[in-house]
Amino acid sequence: MSRVLAADTMPIRSEGDIVGVRQLVRQHGAAAELSLVEQTKLVTAASELARNTLLHGGGGKVEVESVEEDRRRTIRLSFIDSGPGIEDVELALTDGYTTAGGLGLGLGGTRRLAGEFEIDSVPGEGTTVTVRFHTRVRG
Amino acid sequence: MNALPLLRIGDVLLVSIQTELHDELALRFQRELAEKVADEHIRGVIIDISALEIVDSFLGRVLHDIAATTSVLAARTVVVGMRPAVAITLVELGLSLHGLRTALNVEAGLRQLGIRRLDVSGEAR
Ligand SMILES: Nc1ncnc2c1ncn2[C@@H]1O[C@H](COP(=O)(O)OP(=O)(O)OP(=O)(O)O)[C@@H](O)[C@H]1O
Ligand SMILES: [Mg+2]
Numbered sequence: 001m002s003r004v005l006a007a008d009t010m011p012i013r014s015e016g017d018i019v020g021v022r023q024l025v026r027q028h029g030a031a032a033e034l035s036l037v038e039q040t041k042l043v044t045a046a047s048e049l050a051r052n053t054l055l056h057g058g059g060g061k062v063e064v065e066s067v068e069e070d071r072r073r074t075i076r077l078s079f080i081d082s083g084p085g086i087e088d089v090e091l092a093l094t095d096g097y098t099t100a101g102g103l104g105l106g107l108g109g110t111r112r113l114a115g116e117f118e119i120d121s122v123p124g125e126g127t128t129v130t131v132r133f134h135t136r137v138r139g
Numbered sequence: 140m141n142a143l144p145l146l147r148i149g150d151v152l153l154v155s156i157q158t159e160l161h162d163e164l165a166l167r168f169q170r171e172l173a174e175k176v177a178d179e180h181i182r183g184v185i186i187d188i189s190a191l192e193i194v195d196s197f198l199g200r201v202l203h204d205i206a207a208t209t210s211v212l213a214a215r216t217v218v219v220g221m222r223p224a225v226a227i228t229l230v231e232l233g234l235s236l237h238g239l240r241t242a243l244n245v246e247a248g249l250r251q252l253g254i255r256r257l258d259v260s261g262e263a264r
Contacts, residue, residue, distance in 0.1 A: 015161045022159065022193065040193055040224035044232065047195040051162070095233050105196045109232035 002069035006031065012050050012079070013059045021050040021062050025077065028066050032073040032135050041113040042075065042133045048106040049079040049129050055100060057081025057127055073135045082126035089119050143168050145175060151252060152176070153245065155187040165201045173208045181214050183252035187245055189220025199234045206239050216240065219248040 010024055011017060025046040029039040046062070053060045060081030067074045086092045093111060098104035107129075111117040114131035121127040143164075146153045152175060160168070175181060186202065188194065194202070206216040217240045229236065242248040 015163055019159050019161060026192070037224045037227055040222075040228045041231070044193045044195050044228045047193060047197075048232075051195075051197060103196050103200060103234070105233045109196065109234075112231050112233070113228065 002067050005066040005068055005073070007063070007065045009061055009063050011059075011061050012053045012081075015054070018047060018050045018054065022047050024062075024064055025075075028064055028075050029133070032066055032075055034075075034133065034135055038133060038135075042077075045110045045113045045131055045133075046077055048110050049077065049131070052106050052129070053079045053081045053127075057083035059083075060126075075133045076130060077132075078128055078130045080126070080128045085123040085125055085127055086119070086121040087123050089121055093119075143171075145172070147179070147181075149254075150180060150182040151249070151254065152181050152184045153187070154185070155190070157190050159191075160198065162197055165198055169201050169205050169208070172205060173212065176209050176212045176214045181209075181212075183254070184209050184214055184216040185245060185248040185252070186216065186218045187220050187248075188218060188225075189222065189244070191222070191225065194221070194225050194229060196232060196234055199229060199232075199236060203236055203239055215252060217242050217248040217251050219243065219245055 006028060008024055010021055012021060022043050026039070026043050029042045034042060050062060058081060060079065060083070063078040063080065065076045067076065091097055093107050095108040096104040110131060115134045116132040118130045119127065143154055143156060172184065176184065186205070202218055209216045219242045221241060240251060242251050
């Protein structure tokens with residue numbers, strides 16, 4: 001049995017929204033009693049992906065959901081845009097690969113930070129990046 | 140208007156980042172700091188990030204660029220107070236922050252800049 005504890009959606013249209021996403025995600029992490037390190041990884045991953053949604057995806061939204069199942073909690077973040085999409089996902093995940101003069105660390109680094117990581121991208125249609133962070137099994 | 144308050148102690152600039160920075164604000168901070176270092180013959184910069192709960196790749200790069208820029212301007216930058224969880228996350232993210240000087244706190248940062256103590260008038264020794 002799984003139970004949704006909280007679900008939120010937030011638009012990502014400006015740099016201010018990146019800060020807003022960090023705050024929203026931080027609230028979910030605190031409510032799930034993530035460890036300090038996990039919480040820091042969660043918020044950092046959210047910041048990276050929100051910036052990608054804004055800069056590469058032309059804006060979009062994030063869905064944040066906290067779910068309880070089998071005595072553990074999972075926080076799912078989905079970053080959704082209808083931008084240009086990613087032609088070669090493996091290449092985009094390579095550390096140092098960037099089409100925008102960045103460091104090219106956002107996607108590869110986020111994959112390392114998150115417990116689970118998925119990219120669903122269709123060129124010309126858009127990109128959804130989903131990450132999941134799990135709390136330790138309790139009791 | 141200043142992006143962030145800069146406190147001058149002798150020829151050292153001390154700045155404490157207290158709030159979450161928007162990307163644009165971080166870039167403005169970088170520019171203003173470089174101008175101040177050049178105009179006022181600053182020898183050292185201490186950036187206190189102990190209040191920051193996260194540093195992502197964008198801000199990490201800004202800190203790195205500040206250090207590189209001030210070094211060209213003959214000043215040294217020390218980033219102090221990084222939380223352990225932030226350090227762990229940055230390493231996993233893959234940000235090496237090569238060449239960035241760090242210290243545990245402001246006092247240790249001042250020592251790295253070769254300043255032993257500050258007297259009440261604010262003169263660096
Ligand atoms: N939502 C997206 N839509 C379209 N392309 C994307 C999206 N997210 C990432 N990409 C592509 O993948 C590349 C790598 O992304 P990544 O976040 O790793 O690096 P970056 O954003 O270029 O730089 P950094 O995040 O280090 O500042 C981007 O340069 C871009 O080409
Ligand atoms: Mg990125």
